[in-house]
Amino acid sequence: MEMTASSPTQLKRRDWRIILLLGLIHASSHFYQLILPTLFWYLSRDFGYDYVQLGFLVTCFFMVSGLGQASSGILVDRIGPAPVMFFGLGAFVVSGVLLAISPNYGVLLLAALVGGAGNAIFHPVDYSIINHQVSPERLGHAFSMHGLTGYLGWAATPLFITGLSALFGWRVAILIAAALMATLLIVAIWQRELWGQTQQQTVDATAPKASVKETVLALIKQPTLWGAFLFFAFGTVALSAIQNYTIPLLSSVYGISQVIAGTTLSAYMVAAAAGMAAGGFLVGATPNTERTVFVTLCLAGALMLLLALNIVSSTLAMVLVVMAGFMSGVAAPSRDMLIRRITPKGSTGTVYGLVYSGMDVGASIAPIVFGYMIDAQFERGPWFGATFAFVMSAVLAVAVAQAASRAKHV
Secondary structure (H helix, E strand, O other): OOOOEEEEEHHHHHHHHHHHHHHHHHHHHHHOOOOOHHHHHHHHHHHOHHHHHHHHHHHHHHHHHHHHHHHHHHHHHHHHHHHHHHHHHHHHHHHHHHHHOOOOOHHHHHHHHHHHHHHHHHHHHHHHHHHOOOOOHHHHHHHHHHHHHHHHHHHHHHHHHHHHHHHOHHHHHHHHHHHHHHHHHHHHHHHHHHHHOOOOHHOOOOOOOOOOOHHHHHOOHHHHHHHHHHHHHHHHHHHHHHHHHHHHHHHHHHHHHHHHHHHHHHHHHHHHHHHHHHHHHOOOOEEEEEHHHHHHHHHHHHHHHHHHHOOHHHHHHHHHHHHHHHHHHHHHHHHHHHHOOOOOOOOOOHHHHHHHHHHHHHHHHHHHHHHHHHOOOOOOOHHHHHHHHHHHHHHHHHHHHHHHHHHHOO
């Protein structure tokens, strides 16, 4: 790990500067992920686009993001996290400006593609910095803060965009969002000494350097990597079911108003953030982080099953949604420590880029599958799907940990 502070106090202060600023930058990526869905109503009103056309913009955003995560991870390992981070924030600025001035669908699509390219870099960059620049005793807090700020970024988007749009119009709201991204870019460049050197500079200079092709081929042959990829894919399927369909389903299945249903979804996000903060303490309590992941995700799945069976009151249904958010949040820091255990030295960016691209795969596929379920009159299908996805993620976490342990003792 590359650290420059010379005393425990200086080191602690530097760690928390990294954790807090990186958390803010991570929040910006989640904030930007929901900008397009938040604009759907305005774009439909002003341009007349249907929801298939609007949904295709989001699909393109996450397809580019998924493809870009793997390649950006390789770049992080080769040239260091700082320039890749600057590219991602800069892409958000450009995408935001394109959205704000868009005269037609083509420019909206270009904005989605540029935004997806920007979104692609954050997990490889962030986790590379955390693993190489933060002290081991504060890693659990770093992982929990990272996840917490992501959920807070999601929670902030609807309030920010709809509030400013009501006052100034949606184009001005997006320009203000782009200005915030530009401000973060300037701060990130100003504080660039926090992000460290390239990972290859921290490895023995006399050691032979594998080519990009050799590194990727070696990694993709590891079953633990594919297990982790599927773990994130299923986890995002569950999140997608809750994030995209909980509001309409609480209304249609439980008779809850749109406003209260929206508030419940926001409470889910806040509860998940609180769970991540609590989960940061559990990381230090046990080395077997997969157990924490397994138990909490199975509990989240059980809560979603009760919701899907439609056997509870409307009030309890809202409580179940919030409790599921807390349980999924508790799992997140232990999940990140688990991925750290399977990551070879010098390949942090590449591994995180590859496995976290599973999130984009899940985010791209799930809305289509669950949309078809609802169209086929299987109304509660997304909640049953979330149950299955949570349990699959829990099982995969244990399988990945066991495979990693076997490989370590070979």
